[in-house]
Amino acid sequence: MSPVTTEPVKPASPARPVTHSVVLIEGDGIGPEISAAVRLILDAAAAPIAWQPAVAGGRAFAAGVGTGVPADTVALIEQTRLVLKAPLETPVGHGGKSANVTLRKLFEMYANIRPVKELPGVTTPFSGRGIDLVIVRENVEDLYAGIEHMQTPDTAQALKLITRRGSAKIARAAFELARREGRGRVTAVHKANILKLTEGLFKRTVEAVARDYPDINADDMIVDACAHKLVVAPEQIDVAVMTNMNGDILSDLAAGLVGGLGLAASANIGDHAAMFEAVHGSAPDIAGRGLANPTAFLQAALMLLRHLGETEQAMRIEAALALTLTEGRVLTGDLARGRGVAPSSTMAFAEAVAANLARIDMSELPVVTPAATPDAPAPRPLPGRPAPLPDRLVVETRADTGFDLFFEVEDGDPAALGAELTALAEATPFRLKHLSNRGTAVWPGDAARTELTPHWRARFLCRSDAAAPHETDQGFDDAAALALIGQIGRRYRWMHVEKLAAFNGADAFSRDQGEA
Numbered sequence: 001m002s003p004v005t006t007e008p009v010k011p012a013s014p015a016r017p018v019t020h021s022v023v024l025i026e027g028d029g030i031g032p033e034i035s036a037a038v039r040l041i042l043d044a045a046a047a048p049i050a051w052q053p054a055v056a057g058g059r060a061f062a063a064g065v066g067t068g069v070p071a072d073t074v075a076l077i078e079q080t081r082l083v084l085k086a087p088l089e090t091p092v093g094h095g096g097k098s099a100n101v102t103l104r105k106l107f108e109m110y111a112n113i114r115p116v117k118e119l120p121g122v123t124t125p126f127s128g129r130g131i132d133l134v135i136v137r138e139n140v141e142d143l144y145a146g147i148e149h150m151q152t153p154d155t156a157q158a159l160k161l162i163t164r165r166g167s168a169k170i171a172r173a174a175f176e177l178a179r180r181e182g183r184g185r186v187t188a189v190h191k192a193n194i195l196k197l198t199e200g201l202f203k204r205t206v207e208a209v210a211r212d213y214p215d216i217n218a219d220d221m222i223v224d225a226c227a228h229k230l231v232v233a234p235e236q237i238d239v240a241v242m243t244n245m246n247g248d249i250l251s252d253l254a255a256g257l258v259g260g261l262g263l264a265a266s267a268n269i270g271d272h273a274a275m276f277e278a279v280h281g282s283a284p285d286i287a288g289r290g291l292a293n294p295t296a297f298l299q300a301a302l303m304l305l306r307h308l309g310e311t312e313q314a315m316r317i318e319a320a321l322a323l324t325l326t327e328g329r330v331l332t333g334d335l336a337r338g339r340g341v342a343p344s345s346t347m348a349f350a351e352a353v354a355a356n357l358a359r360i361d362m363s364e365l366p367v368v369t370p371a372a373t374p375d376a377p378a379p380r381p382l383p384g385r386p387a388p389l390p391d392r393l394v395v396e397t398r399a400d401t402g403f404d405l406f407f408e409v410e411d412g413d414p415a416a417l418g419a420e421l422t423a424l425a426e427a428t429p430f431r432l433k434h435l436s437n438r439g440t441a442v443w444p445g446d447a448a449r450t451e452l453t454p455h456w457r458a459r460f461l462c463r464s465d466a467a468a469p470h471e472t473d474q475g476f477d478d479a480a481a482l483a484l485i486g487q488i489g490r491r492y493r494w495m496h497v498e499k500l501a502a503f504n505g506a507d508a509f510s511r512d513q514g515e516a
Helices: 031-044 058-062 071-080 099-106 164-181 198-210 223-232 244-257 295-307 311-327 346-359 414-425 478-489
Strands: 020-025 049-054 082-085 111-117 132-138 148-152 155-158 185-190 217-222 239-242 265-269 274-278 398-408 430-437 440-443 455-462 493-503
Touching (some): 020 071, 031 295, 031 311, 031 346, 049 071, 071 082, 082 099, 111 244, 132 164, 148 398, 148 493, 164 185, 164 198, 185 198, 185 223, 198 217, 223 239, 239 244, 274 295, 295 311, 311 346, 398 430, 398 478, 414 430, 414 440, 414 478, 430 478, 455 478, 478 493
Parallel strands (some): 020 082, 082 274, 132 239, 185 217, 185 239
Antiparallel strands (some): 111 132, 111 265, 148 155, 265 274, 398 455, 398 493, 430 440, 430 455
């Protein structure tokens, strides 16, 4: 319950000098409305922030800025290293890249922090379960690197990139957050049972980092099992750290447990900048109508205040928000539904929260020291102090053992293609091991049950001594490989080649389904 005084209202503390310069991106759609509402509340609380307005998203795209982030906005962020950002329009299925992703990647904001906690006065099917968890999502790698190609007119490829350094940084952010908030467990969420190299590298790296935090329990969970756990027993999740796409999906699922995206906020933390934002979209269908709920953006502002060390300010505003939600007299339409009150406008809700600040008795709030700040998103950026890497793989022997060639053939016959490519490789240092189509081996063997597409992969291996498969007789001959690719290219269109490697005698590449 919020600490409310029944004594005469205490005079507000005198405004303190401005100490923090923060870039404010008002965004698109409902962005300007919720930005104005949150500024009203922070101003009423005398939050020591000097706002630096900047543009990104829809207005930037409309002005011809292909990235959606103008150069002057980038320059402002470089100066302040702090951003409070409302939702931005993102082209869907066409056009430029997401301005949201561009901002995160430009400033290497590698840690996305998504707290998930029940709010008073917000009833959901999960109310009363004590949900209080944090999802820590890697923010710049994985499929969200956005490296895609149309390899044929009907086949698209996306590269999933996972690095040891990126995995170590996000793992360390998760363990530091757990330690700072007094949480007891960090769970690595992954799909390493299928993606053994990419998601497997992430899992192994988190496990290596965990050794530096013996005071925190560490375990792991397959991502689909985690999705099930979030719905069946969310109170059993404490801090969950995961790769980018898994984190994007599960953090939205988790937000639904405590009231939805309209209440959810996130922090994007890096060594050079930190950005705080509402999770929901720009909602252009209700823009300008005073219907938007500013709670998520206010929650983002509270994360910003805690990040700045303005913990008492954040706690006071949070208590005023809780009081407003609990009393339920002034609520936006989404919050008023089913509570028997007429919906209020965006600004009316903000004014109610601001008015309730005067009813909060700070002496009733918990005393918090900087070392135990509740709900703090992550340590503040520390330039020049990259997270140390865990133990790296010691590579004693390394060999290039062959290559995969991706090529296009309409209505290809596996047996005929296999015979033709085998003959082309006959006089080269390479032999055709197999052909695959969409990750399934189709030659040699029976491909009758596989629906074939024009997108093929041929795996060529160096001819070698069968007793020592990773110690080639001739080594990898780049010129011969290029010559063989050229011969194949005179018959079929090839679009991608990938060298195959072995580290310490073990294959460093995946096998196809059904590969012998």
